[in-house]
Amino acid sequence: MVDPNKELERAAGEHKANRKFVSKLRSRPPADLDRQFHELHDESFAEIDCLDCANCCKTTSPIFRDIDIDRLARHLGIRPADLVERYLHLDGEGDYVLNSAPCPFLGPDNYCSVYAARPRACREYPHTDRKNMLQILPLTLRNTLVCPAVARILRRLRN
Numbered sequence: 001m002v003d004p005n006k007e008l009e010r011a012a013g014e015h016k017a018n019r020k021f022v023s024k025l026r027s028r029p030p031a032d033l034d035r036q037f038h039e040l041h042d043e044s045f046a047e048i049d050c051l052d053c054a055n056c057c058k059t060t061s062p063i064f065r066d067i068d069i070d071r072l073a074r075h076l077g078i079r080p081a082d083l084v085e086r087y088l089h090l091d092g093e094g095d096y097v098l099n100s101a102p103c104p105f106l107g108p109d110n111y112c113s114v115y116a117a118r119p120r121a122c123r124e125y126p127h128t129d130r131k132n133m134l135q136i137l138p139l140t141l142r143n144t145l146v147c148p149a150v151a152r153i154l155r156r157l158r159n
């Protein structure tokens with residue numbers, strides 16, 4: 001297994017090269033970009049265990065849509081308004097996000113206490129197995145600094 005912390009340190013040092021590579025990809029994307037991402041996604045997550053890292057839960061906040069708020073409130077047995085009041089605020093773009101990091105639902109063992117009811121953004125993170133990867137390359141670049149698996153994916157694409 002890969003050490004997530006070492007992978008993140010390496011990604012920080014490679015950020016300039018990754019930025020240049022993403023710019024090149026955006027101007028001349030290969031026809032099979034999605035396929036390449038999806039294969040590398042599977043390979044990377046076979047080598048990196050999210051429970052050894054949980055950096056996404058420790059440093060970033062997902063966007064909470066109304067459906068996420070309703071589902072999570074129901075899971076916790078509270079009213080949606082109480083969930084918002086206790087855990088969320090509107091960011092500068094008008095999206096609900098967590099009040100603080102790390103996520104209040106992250107346990108000391110890196111397990112999510114609300115995993116079954118987690119927001120869609122958490123379910124889909126780090127978005128490297130989506131269709132139309134070309135459209136989210138700027139997000140993917142940012143995620144190299146948060147998720148060691150994304151950093152590995154981009155490094156392997158560069159090489």
